[in-house]
Amino acid sequence: MNNSVAVKRAAPNKAAVSKKKASQKRRRIFDAVWSNALTVILAILWLIPVIYVIIFSFSDQKFFIIPNGFLPTGYTFNNYISIFTQSDNVIKFTDWYVNTLILSLCNCVLVTFFTVITAFVLSRFRFKGRKFLMNVTMILGMFPGFMSMVAVFLILNLIGLIDSYWAMLLYWVAGAGLGYFVTKGYFDTISNDIDEAAKLDGASQARLFFQIYIPLAKPVIIYTALTAFMAPWADYILSSIVITSSANRTIGYGLYSLMTADHINTYFTRFCAASVVVALPIVVLYIALQRFFVAGISAGAVKG
Amino acid sequence: MGSSNVSTYRPSSFLEKIKYAFLKWKDVYQATDGLGKAGMIINLPLPGLGSALLGRLEKGLLAFLAYFAVVFLGVYVAIQKANGVALNEGSLAILYIVLLLAVVFMIASAFGASITKGAERVDDHKWHVESVFVRKNKAKSGFAAYVEDFRTTYRNTSKKHKVLLVLSFFVMGIPEFFFSQILKGLVFFGAQIGVFAYLIVKGAADIGILFALNVISSPNGALVNGLVALTLIAALIVAYVFHLKDILALVKATDEGKRQTFRGEMLSYINEKFPTLALMIPIIGAVAFTVLPILFMILTAFTNYSMKTVPGYENYNPLFQIPLKWTGFEAFGRLFADHSSLIDMVNVFGWTMVWATLATFSCYFGGMLLAMLLNKKAVKGKVIYRSIFVVAMALPQFVSLLVVRSMFDTHGIVNNILMELGIITSRIDFWQIGDVAKVLILLINMWVGIPYYMLLMSGLLLNIPKDLYEAADIEGASRWQKFKSITFPQIFYMTTPVLITSFVSNINNFNVIWFLTGGGTVSTISGTAGDTDILITWLYKMTFQAGGQPDYNLAAVVGIIMFIISATFSLVIFRRSKAYTAEEEYR
Numbered sequence: 001m002n003n004s005v006a007v008k009r010a011a012p013n014k015a016a017v018s019k020k021k022a023s024q025k026r027r028r029i030f031d032a033v034w035s036n037a038l039t040v041i042l043a044i045l046w047l048i049p050v051i052y053v054i055i056f057s058f059s060d061q062k063f064f065i066i067p068n069g070f071l072p073t074g075y076t077f078n079n080y081i082s083i084f085t086q087s088d089n090v091i092k093f094t095d096w097y098v099n100t101l102i103l104s105l106c107n108c109v110l111v112t113f114f115t116v117i118t119a120f121v122l123s124r125f126r127f128k129g130r131k132f133l134m135n136v137t138m139i140l141g142m143f144p145g146f147m148s149m150v151a152v153f154l155i156l157n158l159i160g161l162i163d164s165y166w167a168m169l170l171y172w173v174a175g176a177g178l179g180y181f182v183t184k185g186y187f188d189t190i191s192n193d194i195d196e197a198a199k200l201d202g203a204s205q206a207r208l209f210f211q212i213y214i215p216l217a218k219p220v221i222i223y224t225a226l227t228a229f230m231a232p233w234a235d236y237i238l239s240s241i242v243i244t245s246s247a248n249r250t251i252g253y254g255l256y257s258l259m260t261a262d263h264i265n266t267y268f269t270r271f272c273a274a275s276v277v278v279a280l281p282i283v284v285l286y287i288a289l290q291r292f293f294v295a296g297i298s299a300g301a302v303k304g
Numbered sequence: 305m306g307s308s309n310v311s312t313y314r315p316s317s318f319l320e321k322i323k324y325a326f327l328k329w330k331d332v333y334q335a336t337d338g339l340g341k342a343g344m345i346i347n348l349p350l351p352g353l354g355s356a357l358l359g360r361l362e363k364g365l366l367a368f369l370a371y372f373a374v375v376f377l378g379v380y381v382a383i384q385k386a387n388g389v390a391l392n393e394g395s396l397a398i399l400y401i402v403l404l405l406a407v408v409f410m411i412a413s414a415f416g417a418s419i420t421k422g423a424e425r426v427d428d429h430k431w432h433v434e435s436v437f438v439r440k441n442k443a444k445s446g447f448a449a450y451v452e453d454f455r456t457t458y459r460n461t462s463k464k465h466k467v468l469l470v471l472s473f474f475v476m477g478i479p480e481f482f483f484s485q486i487l488k489g490l491v492f493f494g495a496q497i498g499v500f501a502y503l504i505v506k507g508a509a510d511i512g513i514l515f516a517l518n519v520i521s522s523p524n525g526a527l528v529n530g531l532v533a534l535t536l537i538a539a540l541i542v543a544y545v546f547h548l549k550d551i552l553a554l555v556k557a558t559d560e561g562k563r564q565t566f567r568g569e570m571l572s573y574i575n576e577k578f579p580t581l582a583l584m585i586p587i588i589g590a591v592a593f594t595v596l597p598i599l600f601m602i603l604t605a606f607t608n609y610s611m612k613t614v615p616g617y618e619n620y621n622p623l624f625q626i627p628l629k630w631t632g633f634e635a636f637g638r639l640f641a642d643h644s645s646l647i648d649m650v651n652v653f654g655w656t657m658v659w660a661t662l663a664t665f666s667c668y669f670g671g672m673l674l675a676m677l678l679n680k681k682a683v684k685g686k687v688i689y690r691s692i693f694v695v696a697m698a699l700p701q702f703v704s705l706l707v708v709r710s711m712f713d714t715h716g717i718v719n720n721i722l723m724e725l726g727i728i729t730s731r732i733d734f735w736q737i738g739d740v741a742k743v744l745i746l747l748i749n750m751w752v753g754i755p756y757y758m759l760l761m762s763g764l765l766l767n768i769p770k771d772l773y774e775a776a777d778i779e780g781a782s783r784w785q786k787f788k789s790i791t792f793p794q795i796f797y798m799t800t801p802v803l804i805t806s807f808v809s810n811i812n813n814f815n816v817i818w819f820l821t822g823g824g825t826v827s828t829i830s831g832t833a834g835d836t837d838i839l840i841t842w843l844y845k846m847t848f849q850a851g852g853q854p855d856y857n858l859a860a861v862v863g864i865i866m867f868i869i870s871a872t873f874s875l876v877i878f879r880r881s882k883a884y885t886a887e888e889e890y891r
Contacts, residue, residue, distance in 0.1 A: 031680075031682055032682035032683075035677055035682050035683050036682065036683055036684065038677060039677055039683050039689055042674065042677075043689055043692045043693070046692055046693055046695075046696045046755075047695075049696075049704055049707050049711065049751075050699070052707060052711060052717065114585065114586050114589075117586075118582065118583060118586050121578065121579045121582045127579050137590070138875065139871055139875065140590070140594055140595065140598070141808070142808055142867060142870055143598050143863070148594070148597030148600060148601050149597070150601075150604075150847065150856065151527075151528055151531075151596065151597035151601065152593060152597050154528040154600075155528060155532070155593070155596065157525070158525070158532065171593055174588075174589030174590065174592055174594070175590065175594060176586060176589065177587065177589060177590050178586075181805070204571065204574045204575050205574055205575050205576075206574035207574070230700075234700050234701050236702060236814075236815065236818070237814065237844075251700075255702060255706075256819070259706050259709075264710075271706070272707070275699075275700075275707070278700060278703065279699050279703060282698050282699075282700065283695050283698045283699065285698070286694050286697065287691045287694055287695070287698070290690065290691070290759065293759060294760075294762060294763040297760050297763065298764050298767070
């Protein structure tokens with residue numbers, strides 16, 4: 001990796017060094033060429049589906065089948081206009097989008113709060129039954145989640161929350177305490193000395209949490225918040241079970257319904273346009289926050 | 305024996321061995337506390353489970369798994385017999401061997417776990433025990449401590465407090481009022497009234513139905529309603545215990561004049577009692593929406609829960625609506641008796657394991673290599689490249705998966721290109737050819753999964769101490785050697801927990817399979833599983849689709865078996881990993 005260091009330290013005689021340097025230079029150029037080439041190829045591979053979606057979102061047709069060739073026959077903005085203006089009983093894009101956005105904002109705040117506080121307590125306190133709780137949550141996480149969806153449906157029915165997206169929020173917030181894994185791993189890496197010092201100043205545990213640990217754990221909190229924010233956008237199963245009317249769906253289930261055999265012929269390009277609209281803010285968010293994301297997972301996941 | 309010193313006793317004859325096994329068990333039982341006793345009792349009918357609960361997780365769970373498998377086989381053969389399938393001598397012999405094995409298991413586990421090797425018998429006929437069941441901290445257990453505490457406090461306290469102490473057994477909340485803890489009193493009192501009211505109006509009947517369970521009127525909710533009522537009772541008991549301890553502590557503190565002010569008590573909840581406050585809502589949530597549903601799922605495996613028991617079915621076919629009933633192990637037997645289901649399960653299980661292994665490792669190593677590539681000095685524009693890969697990660701999964709599915713459609717872009725180039729002459733339906741679909745799924749999963757690992761690994765690569773590489777350079781190590789003996793071991797060591805969790809989540813990876821193939825073609829030989837179905841998609845089909853005939857109970861059986869296998873496997877590895885054993889390392 002760091003060849004120059006090796007050369008500096010070895011340095012036996014000048015002729016050998018210059019010869020070695022020449023061969024190393026050749027190797028380095030070769031190295032630079034293939035690694036740059038490989039990166040470019042990989043980047044293109046990763047971009048193909050993205051570009052495909054973008055191209056088809058501007059297509060003037062309704063479907064992805066193009067008789068001869070690969071590209072749409074003409075380009076237009078109509079798909080974008082129609083998803084925002086048109087709303088029939090198949091596509092209710094604006095409804096779905098608003099539902100999901102509200103859900104993901106609430107989810108982001110509530111789930112992050114409960115996850116982080118659970119992680120903090122499990123990492124910082126030693127109390128009776130702590131290991132037991134950790135083992136139990138570990139085991140609970142391994143059940144195939146949707147197997148219990150029938151029961152979740154029945155329980156929500158008991159409370160009278162069927163066909164409301166607040167039911168989904170309730171379900172996610174209720175499960176927030178089980179997803180503390182990575183966050184706790186991050187808290188585990190924070191040194192104990194800090195809170196010893198703070199305790200001497202007479203700060204309460206709650207104050208310690210809010211004033212010292214939250215700022216310290218910023219990367220992992222951003223990671224947790226981002227994951228929580230993403231959950232409603234990625235969900236399919238829960239929405240398909242809890243929501244019965246089209247207008248209350250979230251985006252994942254709604255857009256999936258456009259891709260079923262009945263609708264794909266007429267809605268494919270609008271699906272693409274909707275996907276672009278959905279993905280754009282999320283992608284921007286991810287790229288802007290990727291620095292924290294890396295710090296959060298690489299410290300948290302390793303210990304967690 | 306009989307010597308006055310501690311001596312290791314080795315029974316000589318076979319009979320003596322058995323006799324002392326019982327003695328050992330008895331002695332340990334006496335030596336241990338309440339929880340240990342409970343564990344030992346649980347271990348009798350369910351070998352291994354008791355010791356697992358008390359902390360010997362690996363061995364305990366493995367023993368329980370083996371025992372479960374043995375008993376399961378026995379039950380299966382017995383059911384076959386009951387169904388009138390002729391039993392030849394061979395299968396009878398199997399049955400006997402199985403039962404014998406089960407008994408041996410129970411005895412071995414009950415006695416084996418009660419005492420570890422080298423237990424010594426001390427003169428007073430007590431074993432000097434070192435057992436999982438005798439916990440190190442031998443302070444009096446909760447209940448005994450409470451009784452003793454209560455007795456002394458009661459004897460010494462004033463008359464008014466005596467009344468309150470007795471009252472605390474009968475009513476929650478009222479005694480708290482006398483200590484002017486209005487808020488707590490209200491909460492306790494309200495909870496108590498609420499639960500009792502619910503039980504009287506609805507809950508008690510629900511529990512009755514749950515146990516009898518021969519209902520046709522509203523069988524759909526019968527299981528859940530009963531479970532909800534039982535859970536409420538359990539919660540009330542927890543609150544009751546908490547309340548009893550609390551009142552006793554209050555009386556004691558008042559008598560000793562050390563009672564905290566209201567403010568002080570409230571403050572304790574943001575200090576040493578902070579965990580209670582913070583974990584309350586997460587625990588309630590987890591019980592209501594995770595534990596309860598899982599219990600429900602386990603219960604359905606022992607009933608005839610299917611579409612025919614769900615109300616509304618009578619609209620289609622009133623004659624065939626049947627009441628929901630307990631059926632014991634029938635569904636388990638059916639899974640094994642029904643040839644096509646069994647073939648399905650074996651096939652699906654095999655592909656699930658192959659899928660989970662390949663998907664996990666391909667993304668893991670792919671991400672590692674990509675991170676190393678992007679980490680090179682020679683590669684320019686790292687930020688841009690990284691952002692490109694992040695786009696793939698940030699794209700909602702259903703978008704990328706559905707789009708890729710359309711690309712590989714019979715009329716999709718890939719077929720078009722291949723046709724244009726003359727590579728193929730007729731269009732290929734990629735998703736419906738089992739093996740092609742499987743390869744495609746794995747490749748596309750790499751597309752989805754690698755960026756995440758790339759981000760993770762690029763953080764980790766920076767954490768590897770630079771001097772390791774410098775030392776390697778001085779030694780003249782090749783690049784491969786550096787990877788083999790520095791980069792890989794360092795990263796692998798740090799990421800074992802990630803590997804385990806992602807293996808488990810791949811076993812349960814619904815989205816990739818469902819959005820790409822929907823499970824694939826159902827072959828004619830087997831029953832309901834498609835050729836790319838993994839367990840979770842197969843279960844989803846069985847539960848929610850299955851052409852109007854969902855087999856909830858069969859799905860639950862498969863779910864339970866799968867869960868036991870994957871949970872044991874990953875728990876054992878997890879508990880050996882650094883994340884668990886070296887929790888305090890960084891402090």
